[in-house]
Amino acid sequence: MSKIIKKIGVMTSGGDSPGMNAAIRSVVRTCAFHNIECVGIYRGYEGIMEGDFKTMDARSVKGIINKGGTVLKSARSKGFRTPEGRKIAHEQLVKAGIDGLIVIGGDGTFNGGLVFNKEFDFPVIGIPSTIDNDIFGTTHTIGFDSALNTVVECIDKIRDTASSHNRLFFIEVMGRDAGHIALNAGVGAGAEEILIPEENLGLHRLLESLHRSKRSGKSSSIVVVAEGDKIGKNVFELKDYVEANMDEYDVRVSVLGHMQRGGSPSCFDRVLASRMGVKAVETLLEGKTNYMVGLLNEQMELTPLEQAVKGKSEIDRELLRVSEIMTT
Secondary structure, three states, X not given: OOOOOOEEEEEEOOOOOOOHHHXXXXXXXXXXXXXXXXXXXXXXXXXXXXXXXXXXXXXXXOOOOOOOOOOOOOOOOOHHHOHHHHHHHHHHHHHOOOOEXXXXXXXXXXXXXXXXXXXXXXXXXXXXXXXXXXXXXXXOOEOHHHHHHHHHHHHHHXXXXXXXXXXXXXXXXXXXXXXXXXXXXXXXXXXXXXXXXXXXXXXXXXXXXXXXXXXXXXXXXEEEEEOOOOOOOOHHHHHHHHHHHOOOOEEEEEEOHHHHOOOOOOHHHHHHHHHHHHHHHHHHHOOOOOEEEEEEOOEEEEEEHHHHHHOOOOOOHHHHHXXXXXXX
């Protein structure tokens, strides 16, 4: 028999992403709509162990839908990785009368929730929120669209100076294990080449592509590089290699870094977060646990947390084909 849910805890964990606040707002207001208590947990799993809780109502989350970051803060927790730490966390939740947990974050966050559920049979639902868009079971994670908009805006500005000085720019974007940001932003910004972990272009082919661009009459080029790309050890090594083999370009590097995580969330991410928050709360109220809510075929669907953690988010092969045509 499933546990009756009367009080839900919500937390954010791992790297922040635009739209997390919109998700928190949605969870809190959905709880209020269903006359369920909601407790905000500060600093993720670390906050659970320390009992850093605050009761939240519909008015607690006013004016945050447009704000980046997370009002509940985020922290990584070494203590929660130990059985002793998770035992303390469970005791804190029981003491506070919290019956179910909604965790907002990426695969590390979901792994923690999965282990916690198995050890204590505590209801957990995940909301995918990471700019990398690398979670199985959803076409979009919260923050991905906002990060893309930030990256494209930056590339547009860099292109202005690149064309003014006949420069080649290597622009590094986030994506340690997945090239979703690089591929989508590269296509959207009209990059001459896109380097992602899923496709090893090779240094020789990269040079061929740049020579081809030069012969076609391009006086400047933009190459978007995912930080996990496997061609070189890093983007600066790529710069050195090209400079040593092509004297036609003045080569520069721009690492966009954490600005991709900041800023106001896009309308798409605000709506997605709102939908996911409603689905997460109502899934708990239906007595279900160990699921992640996700967007599939424009509908809110459930994926078992274990699949979300173990599954691989595939790169869009059709978009990859489009990018190859566009860089001709």
